[in-house]
Amino acid sequence: xxxxxxxESIIGDPKKAINRLTYPTILSMLLMFANNLIDxxxxxxxxxxxxxxxxxxxxxxxxxxxFGSGVGAGANSLISRLIGAKRYDESNNAAIHSIxxxxxxxxxxxxxxxxxxxxxxxxxxxxxxxxYAMDYGMIIFLSSIIILFPxxxxxxxxxxxxxxxxxxxxxxxxxxxxxFDPIFIYIFNWGVKGxxxxxxxxxxxxxxxxxxxxxxxxxxxxxxxLEYFHSKMEIYKEILFVSIPASLEELIYSIVAICFNYLIxxxxxxxxxxxxxxxxxxxxxxxxxxxxxxxxxxxxxxIAYGARNYENFKTTINYSTFLSFTITLIICIIFFVFAYPxxxxxxxxxxxxxxxxxxxxxxxxMVFYNIVIPFGGTxxxxxxxxxxxFKSLAITILRELILSVFLAYLFGxxxxxxxxxxxxxxxxxxxxxxxxxxxxIKIYQGKFKKECESLNQPV
Numbered sequence: 397x398x399x400x401x402x403x404e405s406i407i408g409d410p411k412k413a414i415n416r417l418t419y420p421t422i423l424s425m426l427l428m429f430a431n432n433l434i435d436x437x438x439x440x441x442x443x444x445x446x447x448x449x450x451x452x453x454x455x456x457x458x459x460x461x462x463f464g465s466g467v468g469a470g471a472n473s474l475i476s477r478l479i480g481a482k483r484y485d486e487s488n489n490a491a492i493h494s495i496x497x498x499x500x501x502x503x504x505x506x507x508x509x510x511x512x513x514x515x516x517x518x519x520x521x522x523x524x525x526x527x528y529a530m531d532y533g534m535i536i537f538l539s540s541i542i543i544l545f546p547x548x549x550x551x552x553x554x555x556x557x558x559x560x561x562x563x564x565x566x567x568x569x570x571x572x573x574x575x576f577d578p579i580f581i582y583i584f585n586w587g588v589k590g591x592x593x594x595x596x597x598x599x600x601x602x603x604x605x606x607x608x609x610x611x612x613x614x615x616x617x618x619x620x621x622l623e624y625f626h627s628k629m630e631i632y633k634e635i636l637f638v639s640i641p642a643s644l645e646e647l648i649y650s651i652v653a654i655c656f657n658y659l660i661x662x663x664x665x666x667x668x669x670x671x672x673x674x675x676x677x678x679x680x681x682x683x684x685x686x687x688x689x690x691x692x693x694x695x696x697x698x699i700a701y702g703a704r705n706y707e708n709f710k711t712t713i714n715y716s717t718f719l720s721f722t723i724t725l726i727i728c729i730i731f732f733v734f735a736y737p738x739x740x741x742x743x744x745x746x747x748x749x750x751x752x753x754x755x756x757x758x759x760x761x762m763v764f765y766n767i768v769i770p771f772g773g774t775x776x777x778x779x780x781x782x783x784x785x786f787k788s789l790a791i792t793i794l795r796e797l798i799l800s801v802f803l804a805y806l807f808g809x810x811x812x813x814x815x816x817x818x819x820x821x822x823x824x825x826x827x828x829x830x831x832x833x834x835x836x837i838k839i840y841q842g843k844f845k846k847e848c849e850s851l852n853q854p855v
Contacts (some may be wrong), residue, residue: 403556410696414693418685421559421563423563425684434570435591442588449526455650465646467643469785470497470635470638474494475487476698477698479555480705487555488624489628490634494552498544499541514526531589532591535596569602642788644789645776645788648797649796655797655804656676659804667751670751678731678759686724689777690777701844717770717771724767731759731763735757739753765822782840791833
């Protein structure tokens with residue numbers, strides 16, 4: 397089995413490989429983010445209750461996406477390492493194993509939706525709009541295989557360096573969702589159900605495009621053919637050891653936002669929670685480049701690790717951190733300088749001058765929360781790349797829950813510094829956690845160098 401130009405480009409210069417993989421991935425992340433907003437935009441025309449129902453379903457929808465991304469991260473990590481080690485037939489086998497895992501996960505999610513969706517929605521507080529939420533949610537949960545699979549198949553393209561095929565279907569998905577939403581919601585008069593159907597159908601087209609390349613055209617490096625399939629429990633374990641922690645990390649981010657909302661509520665009240673809700677969206681937007689570069693890092697670092705190429709491994713760590721920090725710094729400077737006009741734009745409906753001013757103040761504070769994330773992000777994704785998913789999860793828990801949330805509570809509540817203490821504690825905790833994580837991965841880099849030297853590999 398011969399390599400192709402995509403594989404050769406990743407094996408070659410890690411900097412060029414990260415650049416080539418990252419920027420289309422940023423576009424992909426923005427499109428995934430936009431899809432959720434598109435549904436909200438069209439559903440808002442139905443009234444406050446349907447829109448609120450969509451809001452209650454959003455966390456559950458993101459959980460499904462998170463599981464897909466988690467399994468995709470596990471598949472990307474293992475396949476990249478196998479490609480780096482030139483075990484190409486085994487990389488095909490691993491790809492099929494990841495598809496089987498995704499199929500099992502999607503069946504479990506569908507069963508949970510069938511029997512427990514109404515209870516989950518009531519638990520989340522959607523009782524007053526339960527019918528609307530169930531109309532949307534049941535379609536999404538029963539179609540979880542369609543919602544979840546594109547993330548896995550896309551990860552296979554990324555593992556082999558074919559970023560074009562990983563990105564183009566997402567562009568088509570977003571365009572179709574914009575077209576389908578008004579048709580199914582208003583022309584067919586299906587309301588909230590129409591929004592869910594539009595999401596599923598546009599995602600199905602995305603999935604079918606990718607499967608066409610793998611199963612019909614068959615011009616991909618990774619082959620999804622049963623002739624390469626040999627069931628191995630070890631492969632399932634390797635994928636799950638990254639997939640499970642990566643999926644849990646998505647859940648942790650939601651828990652952190654809930655904790656911050658609680659601390660803000662008891663220290664400053666409802667309006668400050670509304671302000672933080674707007675600011676947290678910008679925190680999430682500023683985090684997208686880190687995620688995109690991190691996804692690229694899994695591929696490039698994984699191949700370098702599998703090949704026992706220390707120089708490429710080191711370059712990947714250093715360059716991904718530098719690139720992530722540079723882009724994040726630029727975004728943070730823009731947010732800091734233009735905080736007021738940005739806040740005014742996102743609060744134009746209420747036109748509340750006090751809220752606009754306060755949003756700008758908090759945004760200028762929280763840019764310091766974002767600015768250190770690239771160091772912790774690099775550690776998380778490199779650990780995923782080498783198959784140490786639970787170390788990645790441990791760093792995330794340390795950074796997000798133990799340090800950020802705890803110090804926010806300590807400064808804001810225990811030390812009675814109020815709302816400023818909550819924000820300060822979150823920033824200090826994030827900074828400490830990120831630098832601990834980065835230190836850990838640099839220590840591991842040194843161990844990997846010694847390992848390569850013992851194998852007589854050039855370093």
